[in-house]
Amino acid sequence: MGCCFSKKSKRKSPEKEDLTATVETTTGNAVPLGNSTDEAPKQYSWDKREKVDPKDYMLTGLKDATVGRLPGKLNGQQFVIQECENCNIFVFDHSATITIDDCVNCRIVLGPVKGSVFFRDCKDIKCVVACQQFRTRDCKKMDVFLCCATQPIIESSTGMKFACFQYYYPELAFHFKDAGLSIFNNNWSNIHDFTPVSEQNNWSLLPETSSVLDFVPAPDTESDFKSVRVSADPARSIVPLTKGGRRKDSEESCLFVFFAGEYTTANARKMIDEATAKGFVLIQTKEVSMRPEDVKRVFQNNADDLVEWISKGPVIALELSGDGVVEACNNIAKEVFSGTKIFVSDNKNTSARDVDNFFNFADMQMGL
Numbered sequence: 001m002g003c004c005f006s007k008k009s010k011r012k013s014p015e016k017e018d019l020t021a022t023v024e025t026t027t028g029n030a031v032p033l034g035n036s037t038d039e040a041p042k043q044y045s046w047d048k049r050e051k052v053d054p055k056d057y058m059l060t061g062l063k064d065a066t067v068g069r070l071p072g073k074l075n076g077q078q079f080v081i082q083e084c085e086n087c088n089i090f091v092f093d094h095s096a097t098i099t100i101d102d103c104v105n106c107r108i109v110l111g112p113v114k115g116s117v118f119f120r121d122c123k124d125i126k127c128v129v130a131c132q133q134f135r136t137r138d139c140k141k142m143d144v145f146l147c148c149a150t151q152p153i154i155e156s157s158t159g160m161k162f163a164c165f166q167y168y169y170p171e172l173a174f175h176f177k178d179a180g181l182s183i184f185n186n187n188w189s190n191i192h193d194f195t196p197v198s199e200q201n202n203w204s205l206l207p208e209t210s211s212v213l214d215f216v217p218a219p220d221t222e223s224d225f226k227s228v229r230v231s232a233d234p235a236r237s238i239v240p241l242t243k244g245g246r247r248k249d250s251e252e253s254c255l256f257v258f259f260a261g262e263y264t265t266a267n268a269r270k271m272i273d274e275a276t277a278k279g280f281v282l283i284q285t286k287e288v289s290m291r292p293e294d295v296k297r298v299f300q301n302n303a304d305d306l307v308e309w310i311s312k313g314p315v316i317a318l319e320l321s322g323d324g325v326v327e328a329c330n331n332i333a334k335e336v337f338s339g340t341k342i343f344v345s346d347n348k349n350t351s352a353r354d355v356d357n358f359f360n361f362a363d364m365q366m367g368l
Contacts, residue, residue: 056073057074057077057078057079057080058079058080058081058082059080059081059082059084059087059089060080060081060082060083060084061082061083061084062083062084062085062087063084063085063086063087064085064086064087065084065087065088066087066088066089066090066219066220066223066224066225067084067087067088067089067090068088068089068090068091068092068109068225069090069091069092069093070092070093070224070225070227070228071092071093071111071169071171071175071228072093073093074091074093074094074095074111075093075094076094076095076096076114076178076179077095077096078095078096078097078098079091079095079097079098079099080098080099080101081098081099081100081101081103081108082099082100082101082102082103083101083102083103084103084104084106085103085104085105085106086104086105086106087103087106087107088106088107088216088217088219088223089106089107089108089109090108090109090219090225090228091108091109091110091111092109092111092169092171092225092228093111093171093175094111094112094113094114094175094176094178094179095110095111095112095113095114095179096113096114096115097113097114097115097116097117097118098110098113098116098117098118098131099117099118099120100117100118100119100120100122100125101119101120101121101122102120102121102122103119103122103123103125104122104123104124105123105124105125106122106124106125106126106127107125107126107127107215107216107217108125108126108127108128108129108216109127109128109167109216110127110128110129110130110131111130111172111175111179112130112131112172112175112176112178112179112181113129113130113131113132113179114132114178114179114180114181115131115132115133116131116132116133116134116135117129117131117133117134117135118135118136118137119135119136119137119139119142120136120137120138120139121137121138121139122136122139122140122142123139123140123141124140124141124142125139125141125142125143125144126142126143126215126216127142127143127144127145127216128144128145128165128167128212128216129144129145129146129147129148129165130146130147130148130165130167130176130179130181130239131147131148131149131181132148132149132150132179132180132181133148133149133150133153134146134148134150134152134153135152135153135154135155136153136154136155136157136160137155137156137157138155138156138157139154139157139158139160140157140158140159141158141159141160142157142159142160142161143161143163143206143215144160144161144162144163145162145163145164145165145166145167145212145215145216146162146163146164146165146186146188147164147165147181147183147186147188147239148186148187148188149181149182149185149186149187149366150187150366150367150368151187151190151191151192151368152187152188152190152191152192153191153192153193153194154191154192154193154194154202154203155193155194155195156194156195157202157203158202159202160191160202160203160204161203161204161205161206162188162189162191162203162204162205162206163188163205163206163210164186164188164189164239164241164242164244165186165188165237165238165239166211166212166232166233166234166237166239166241167212167230167231167232167237167238167239168230168231168232168233168236168237168238169228169229169230169231170228170229172238173238176238182287182314183238183239183240183265184240184268184285184286184287184316185285185286185287185288185366186239186240186242186285187368188242188244189205189244189245189246190244190245190368191203205244205245205246208243208246211232212232213232218230218232235273240269240272240282240285241282242282242283242284242285243281243282243283243284243321244283244284248281248283248321249281249321249322250281250321250322250323250325251352252321252322252323252324252325252326252348252351252352253283253319253320253321253325253351253352253355254319254320254321254325254326254329254344254345254348254351254354254355255317255318255319255343255344255345255351255354255355255358256271256275256317256318256319256320256329256333256342256343256344256345257315257316257317257318257342257343257344257358258271258315258316258317258340258341258342259306259309259310259312259315259341259342259343260309260310260312260313260314260315261312261340261341263340264313264316265316267337267340268285268316268318270336271318271332271336271337272318274332274336275318275320275325275328275329275332278328279322280320280321280322280325280328281320281321281322282318282319282320283319283320283321284318284319284359285316285317285318285319286316286317286358286359286362286366287314287315287316287317288314288315288317288361288362288365288366289310289313289314289315289365290310290314290315291310292307292310294310294361294365295307295310297357297361298357298358298361299343299357300357302343306341306343309341317358317359317362319355319359325348326345326346326347326348326351327348329344329345330344330346
């Protein structure tokens with residue numbers, strides 16, 4: 001079977017900070033009785049807290065402008081974009097949530113978002129988005145290069161087109177980590193239309209040849225963001241480029257799984273490079289934790305060798321496709337990853353079952 005190797009209700013500004021605080025008492029010598037009765041003023045935590053200006057966390061009412069935030073400016077705060085027209089918007093930082101309301105004809109790049117990205121009442125938007133949850137409502141004509149940990153949802157929206165996230169800037173890997181997102185959990189093509197219309201398709205996939213910079217140009221040399229080194233080369237993208245729900249060109253697929261270790265992410269990226277250089281296609285990826293009973297169900301006859309490895313952390317799985325991919329993956333495993341704990345399908349007649357067993361489990365585990 002396999003072989004193992006060692007609007008409606010819109011939020012127009014960020015939520016106010018909780019002003020609950022504890023009183024901090026001053027230390028020092030007590031004032032003797034009979035002396036001055038003046039007491040040192042009590043200090044509250046909000047007295048010392050840096051004042052937050054809501055305007056720093058929103059863009060509103062802009063037209064024909066290049067705007068956004070440089071790395072380090074948001075640091076996990078929530079952000080609001082509203083009523084912008086014909087703008088280039090670059091948010092090169094991680095954030096908690098982002099809402100985009102009533103925007104028209106804008107190009108938008110959003111750094112990793114720990115929670116949700118919600119577009120409402122927007123039209124003619126081209127964007128690059130990485131988030132935990134993605135949702136649109138009452139939107140028209142959006143082209144989205146997406147990395148989404150959960151199933152993207154569209155509601156009362158038409159003309160929606162999606163492609164796999166392809167983007168790089170130097171701080172992006174750190175921002176993914178700060179936002180708690182895995183580069184391997186990307187459901188960009190698994191769209192749920194909350195309000196489908198009979199005999200009408202409200203969404204589709206962009207052509208595989210689509211280039212991000214043809215939709216969302218890099219910051220121009222005159223803007224405040226010229227210092228950010230942006231690349232949309234799929235080979236440099238932080239998120240692996242996957243085929244997703246597009247039709248496979250070959251019926252042969254192979255499951256390749258890395259068990260947790262110091263270099264798991266780097267090894268997975270190297271495997272993708274090795275396989276794609278040989279002409280094989282990356283269909284999907286997942287990073288997920290497993291329990292002993294999961295290992296036995298997914299890997300069956302090979303489970304005994306693998307159970308002890310899942311306690312070290314999540315596994316990273318790849319589905320690779322192409323004629324001859326199973327033999328090629330086994331050769332790569334022996335030549336490149338001989339000292340690494342992995343699972344790789346060893347029989348092309350049963351490799352499809354390996355793929356289904358793992359990714360069906362992973363989707364159930366992640367609630368997809």
